[in-house]
Amino acid sequence: MLAHRGLAVSAPENSLLAFQHAVELGIDHVETDVHASRDGHAIVAHDDDLSRVGGVAARVDALTAAQLSRVDLGGGHHVPTLVEALDAFPETRFNIDLKSEAAIAPTVEAIRVTGAEHRVLLTSFSEQRRREALRLLPGVATSASGPRFAAALLASVVRATPLVRRALRGLHAVQIPERAIGLRTATPSRIRAFHAAGVEVHVWTINDPADMSRLLALGVDGIVTDRADLALAVIAERS
Structure with a gap:
């Protein structure tokens, strides 16, 4: 978290x-x-x-x-x-x-x-x-800028794995909202594509425990949250 x-x-x-x-x-x-x-x-x-x-x-x-x-x-x-x-x-x-x-x-x-x-x-x-x-x-360590992530997200739409990897080359993470440029970012297939490119997936800013639990179940690596206290309770419950 x-x-x-x-x-x-x-x-x-x-x-x-x-x-x-x-x-x-x-x-x-x-x-x-x-x-x-x-x-x-x-x-x-x-x-x-x-x-x-x-x-x-x-x-x-x-x-x-x-x-x-x-x-x-x-x-x-x-x-x-x-x-x-x-x-x-x-x-x-x-x-x-x-x-x-x-x-x-x-x-x-x-x-x-x-x-x-x-x-x-x-x-x-x-x-x-x-x-x-x-x-x-x-x-x-650095995470994707807006343009780098947009390129990776658009490449993921057409399942162009080499282009996703190229867009995220040299990065350590993507830190993203749940929606960007009109697309859902944290779908199972996109999370898999980003992981295959060698980056962690962090989603912001998530303050509802149900959303935290849902995203963790999808396989995201990090939740950026205003409510770290609630997030710890979610992690404890999941474990």
């Missing part, structure tokens, strides 16, 4: 407390997002501005890391840097979505200075961002 922005039931999303709540439950994979601050630090945040999570009408890239550290997300919890998050949870695996081109270099630097290369997976909807991150950090 991948805890989507941590476990934010009683903590601000993408905060150190949200990650802590997930880790304390026994979750060892968390999903998060990264932007760049004005002074070039990798900042853990989903949105490009702070209006929704912090009540501040300012863009993340318009503030320094020090200024961002003073934004109260609730209960005194702040907007963390990626270095803080990786340092705070040294045994946890981080699935990191690169939200902007400016975030690439500081994210790579944060991973390097914390020695986290072996426990991160970098992803982006942008193939250009994914490729640039991989160029700077050779060998790091």
